[in-house]
Amino acid sequence: MTTPSDPRAPHYLAALTARARYPLGPPVTLELNRCDGPYGELAALLSRHNGLTAFNAGLQVFRAGAQGLGPDLQTWNDPQTWKHTYEGLADGLLCFAQDLFGVQFALDTEARVVRFDPETAERTVLGDSLEDWALWLLADPDVRGARAFATSWQDRHGALAHDQRLIPWRLFTLGGTYEDDNLAVKDAAQCMRIRGPLAQTLHALPDGADFHMTPTPPPSDPDLLSHHELEAFADYSTLLIQDDQARLGEPEPVWFATLAANWINTAPGIIGIGAARPFDVPVTVDVRRTPPADDAERQQADHVTEAGLTLPSGRLLISMQDFDDELPRISLAPGTYAVRIYSHGLRTVSEDGLEGEDRYHVVLWPTDEEHPAQVLKRYPEPLPGG
Structure with a gap:
């Protein structure tokens, strides 16, 4: 040597x-x-x-x-x-x-x-x-x-x-x-x-494990950064889209009343959305570079809401105050995002609220603008699950 x-x-x-x-x-x-x-x-x-x-x-x-x-x-x-x-x-x-x-x-x-x-x-x-x-x-x-x-x-x-x-x-x-x-x-x-x-x-991830949360975006949509298909438990017909480190605590009853009325409300690092059934429901999450171009999906959806969300941890969690380590986290660049939620299939929900083909599409994109919680398209009938 x-x-x-x-x-x-x-x-x-x-x-x-x-x-x-x-x-x-x-x-x-x-x-x-x-x-x-x-x-x-x-x-x-x-x-x-x-x-x-x-x-x-x-x-x-x-x-x-x-x-x-x-x-x-x-x-x-x-x-x-x-x-x-x-x-x-x-x-x-x-x-x-x-x-x-x-x-x-x-x-x-x-x-x-x-x-x-x-x-x-x-x-x-x-x-x-x-x-x-x-x-x-x-x-x-x-x-x-x-x-x-x-x-x-x-x-x-x-x-x-x-x-x-x-x-x-x-x-x-x-x-x-x-x-x-x-x-x-x-x-x-x-x-x-x-x-x-x-x-x-x-x-x-263990050696040889597949990573399914982020498949390759379709060539027809080059602005789609990642696509995630989840099942989330909508306890009390509610889901929280949130930063992994945020905690809702015990908000005033009016917070949930607003959520039930509009299917949208916010707290620091948290967006609350409504769901038609208090069970596991399909949730699709798309992370984009830019907002949806022509937003044709708004015409197809039954109910559409939007709000801003700050993600300092860079990890997005969708659940109802459940932080189990087994729940999937979606990794994003830390920052502020606009979040649009398209609710589909509300008319398929049974009268007892137990069956249905409802599904929820969450779209995020980075933003420097304010995005207050709002309803962009309202379901013409009383919202189910309230």
Whole structure:
């Protein structure tokens, strides 16, 4: 085995930096909490070249210090920047670089260099040194360093800013493609926060398990990001569409009275909707980039309501105050959404309210506008289930 002082030792890290552009920040003398193995190598690298890009900016090594281009090492690794959305799955990692799509390169607590997949939170050990990491990258820079795609993207669209990355609308893990219409340019930290909640779901699946919650959207509707088919228990003929961390508590009776009258009411992080029967009912959820175009479904539905919903956790739950771990959560980018609910088949419900073919279609899309609870189309007869 060779050592850095051995003249026969490979100098892959030097070969990598020789083809890089640097620095991204002013000169620093970096000291880390650890100096063993790759930690010492990283401190030395950033003290020589404070941040760099390589492979036509397909690879970015973060700078150190408060000034410069792109993310800085300390802020990027602050839990509140993006790691909190992974709820422990990114703990113990010092992320020092990323590729064009936000794949992280990090040092773990065992002083190993690892590749961290932002979509699944899977860690792949690349070696025990930055030399090993550089060798791995140089073995296939077009793929491992995203050089080929970075080059073709910049040729078509121009260079990204240093604080931007590419993120797929439909994640690669779930069948998303590398076509332009499936890619968006976003702030690098936002890209990580978007994927954190979904990574929690995918990481928890056993090997070989199928993930059915998000099938590929039909080609006829490219703005459909995900489609989910659920059975939800409508206790007291009521369902709550809510952020996973929100709790209704015990609202005033008038809250439920309004809900029964209109089949819509809201509380912080919660939308209450009515259902025709107090049993398991079919609920379809579609997440879109944009509102429904011509909204032909409004003409077909019996009753249509709408409200705004804030989802700080990035996990959507549909139930009636049931938070069992077995209930499916729908992972979304944290933010504010408009939610439209189409209720179908109300005329099929039997007089005793026990049988029927009622179904409920929930459509969400991100919004910056206010969406007060309202009835867009009212069922002409008394609403069942009250």
